[in-house]
Amino acid sequence: MIAIEDLHWSGGDFRLEGVCLHVPAGGYGVLMGPTGCGKTTLLELMCGLRQPDRGKVRIHGADVTGKPPGERGMGYVPQDSALFPAMPVARQLGFALEIRRRPPAQIRERVQSLAGQLGLTPLLLRMPRDLSGGERQRVALGRALAADPSVLLLDEPLSALDEKTRDELTLLLGRLRRERALTVLHVTHSRREALRLADCLFRMEGGRVSAAPLDGIDEGGTRREEIP
C-alpha cells in the first residue's frame, strides 16, 4: 500500500501543497497531469531522492519518510530509463543484489530469471548504447525489480516508445504487477495506458493531487480493456 499524507515541498517558485494519495496494496495507481505540474518531483519525494518539508510517505503502513532511498523497498523507473552507461545489461539487472553483497550464484540466478521474464536473455552482454528504446525500458524495469520491491514507481516509462512497443510493455507491466503482487504508481500522459492499467486514477494540478474517476478519462468511447 502506498500512502502519501499531507506532503509539502518547495523548491524555487514551485511547491507541492498538502499532497495526499492512497494506492491500496496490490493496486495500480495512475497519476496524470500537465507537464511541469510536479509529478516527477512527487515520485522523487516518494523514493527518497528529495526530502519533503512536511508530511509522510507510508509503504504498507510503515513511515519511510526519513529513510534513505535504498531502504524504502521501492523500485523506481525514470522516464529516460537512466541505465548505467558503462554497465552491460546483466550487471544492471544484478546491481541491486551486488550492492546488497548477495552471493554471486544468487545474483546470476536472479539475473537469468529476470532476463527470462522480461525477454532480455539474448541482450545480457549488450551495453545500453546498443539497446533500442523498448529494450532500455525493459532493462530499467528489470533493474528496479531485482531486489523484489513491493512498490514500483514508474515515471512515464513508455512515453518515448512507438505504439507497438508501448502496447507490448503495457501488457508486460500488467503481467508483472499480477505475478509479483506489486503496488504500482505510474505517471503517464497517455489515456490509453491509464485505461489499460489503472485501478485508481489521480490527477495532479497546481501542486495538488486529487482522485479522479476512471471513466472520466474514457474519451471517444474507448472501452476499458482487460489486462491479460
Next chain:
Amino acid sequence: MSSPATRHPFTPFWATLAVIAVAYILFLVALLATTAAYSSPGQIAAAMRSAEIRHALQLSLATCTAAAILSLLLAVPIAYLLSRREFPGKALVEALLDIPIVLPPMVVGLCLLIFFQSPLGRAIETVVPFTYTVYGIVLAQTLIGTSLAVRSMRGTFEHLSARPEEVAMTLGCTRAQAVWRVTLPAARSGMFAAASLAWARSLGEFGPILVFAGATRMRTEVLPTTIWLELGVGNLAAAISVSLLLMALAVLVLVALRCAGERP
C-alpha cells in the same frame, strides 16, 4: 541523403573561413616542419646519447606521470562538486581554481618559493622537502595540471546525467557508492583525457620549475630546462633535438586524446 557539407554551397562566407583556417594550419605545419628540418637524425641520436638529456627525459616522464595522477586525484572530486552542487561562493571558487592557469608561470614559481619560506611551508618541508627538489617539480606541475584537469573533468561530469546515480541510490547505494560504481566508470574516457591534458601541460612546464626547483643538471633538469640550458651554452643542435622529442610526445598525447574523445 546529402551530408551537411554538401547541402551548403561554398559561398564567399565559407571560402573566407576556409582561407583563415588553412592559413593558420599552414603556419603551424611550417613551424613544425622547419624545426624538424633544422636537425638531422645523426644530431638527434647524438643528443639522445647524452647522459644529461637521457636523465632529463626520464625525469620529465616520471614527474609528468606523477603530476597527471595527482592532478586527476584532485580534479575528480573538485569537478564533481562543482558540476553537481550549488553553494554560496561557487563563482569565487571557480575563479580561484583558474588562478594557476592565468598567472604568469614565473609568478607561480615565485609564489611557491615564497610559500615554502613561510612558517607553514617550512613545517611542510620538514616532512617533504619541495624547494629545489624533484618533489618541487611535481608540485609545480600538479598545481597547473589540476586547474586544467578540473576544467576538463567538469565538462565530463556535466555531460553525464545525474539520473543514473539517483537510480543507483534507490537500488541501495550511498551517494559515494553511486559515484564510484556508476559515474566514474562512465567518466573513464573523460578521466583519461583530463590526465592526458595535465600530463602534456606538465611536460612543457618551465617557468615555475626553473624558479621553484632550479635547473641543476642531473638533479632537477626536465626537458624544457634542457632546451634552456643548451641554448644558454650555444648548443643549438641539442636544443632542437630535445624540442623535437617534446613535439613527438605532444603529438602522441594529441592522438591519445583524440582516441579517448572518439570512444563512446
